[in-house]
Amino acid sequence: MKPGYSIRARLLLGAALVLLAFLAAAGFAVQRAHADSVRDAHFGRLQGTVYLLLARAEIDDAGGLQMPQEFAEPRLSLPGSGLYAAIFNVRRNEEWISSSSVGETPPFRRSQEVGQWSYGALEQGTRRFLSATYAVNWAGPAGATPLVLSVLEDRTAFDREIATFTRTLWLWLGGAALLLLVAQTMLLHWGLLPLKRVAAEIRRVEGGDQDAIEGLYPTELSGLTDNLNTLIQQERVRQTRYKEALSFLAHSLKTPLAVLRNTLGEPQQLPSVVAQQVNRMDDIVQHQLGRAAASGSARFTRPVPVAPVLERIREALGKVYADKGVDIRVDLAPGLAWRIAEADLFEMMGNLMDNAAKWARSRVVVRAWREGPALRLRIDDDGAGFSDTESILRLHVRLDERVPGHGVGLAVVNDLVASYEGTMKLERADIGGGRVDIALPGR
Secondary structure (H helix, E strand, O other): OOOOOOHHHHHHHHHHHHHHHHHHHHHHHHHHHHHHHHHHHHHHHHHHHHHHHHHHOEEOOOOOEEOOOOOOOHHHHOOOOOEEEEEEEOOOOEEEEOHHHOOOOOOOOOOOOEOOEEEEEEEEOOEEEEEEEEEEEEEEOOEEEEEEEEEEEEOHHHHHHHHHHHHHHHHHHHHHHHHHHHHHHHHHHHHOHHHHHHHHHHHHHHOOOOOOOOOOOOHHHHHHHHHHHHHHHHHHHHHHHHHHHHHHHHHHHHHHHHHHHHHOOOOOOHHHHHHHHHHHHHHHHHHHHHHHHOOOOOOOOOEEEHHHHHHHHHHHHHHHOOOOOOEEEEEEOOOOEEEOOHHHHHHHHHHHHHHHHHHOOOEEEEEEEEEOOEEEEEEEEOOOOOOOOOHHHOOOOOOOOOOOOOOOHHHHHHHHHHHOOOEEEEEEOOOOOEEEEEEEOOO
């Protein structure tokens, strides 16, 4: 048989995929949150610079913009510092630019709705900036003067901070993923050890080194090991039954064959002896075949409805014994079902009900019911009853040679009941004849 897939490989692959997907989603979420946080922080600083400019701006009597030479933010006074500011006087079409912009032409915005903030990213060639723009109507001696304040910051520091955090984040997440996968592998190895032990025990059972699975296993596997032991035991019982049946059959047929061989020299007695010994051999074969074919304790058999089986047997016997006028009554709950091979139930109840109908004067009563965990079967007749309840269960013993039959029915039933670990008793029935009482234990 071709080897199947590996549970360990499937679990490791599944765990790795789930882990990587989770870490990737978490990493991207953290990276995005950090980038947004850093961006908001930079925009917050740009907004603070705009407020700083507003605080130092003055409008003279002619409506011109007056700005100081120095600011609390030193980068505004340092050329090439990366922080640039401009104020555009819309009425006079004049623009003030910070000292940090000397020698450069940053892409300042010169239009904006009054009272509104504008944030974004601007590009100039290969350079990129973060931008904050605000427009205000400045009240001065010459009336309201519209001003547009624009502050730019080089994105180099921003990009460097984002790149550093991203590199650190994915480095640590990758290391964590590797450690978690190693831990998952070790946990899976530890968790799957019971399965490995079960497989090893099964190989030893197959090799004949032990009789059953003997180890103690987790509750998730105990049901499996118990059922495997049941299957092993059933198979051994079945093989033993086959061997015994063949051995008994070979041994039992020796005597009839010897009788036939000796009778070959007596032609006058040959017909009667042949008929007698053929019947005897037929009894032996039926009995041994019944023993060999018994399914035995069937834990894995589907529950068989009992009522339909008994009704079919009753209808068949009603036709067979129609001339005798035997009343066969079946009394049981319609929904009664039991875990037993249907063929075994037919063989068991067919033999018992047929035997009861043979011996009954006019009435046979069949009952089936649950009694605790067991199934009880009882067959009563109003015939002569059993005078010997022990020898009749052995092969070839009949109490009345006038009754047709081979004398193997009760012996076969006794073997069937024993194969299901049940008990069978022969007693006196309440209606005057014989009673067969069977109890089959539940699983």
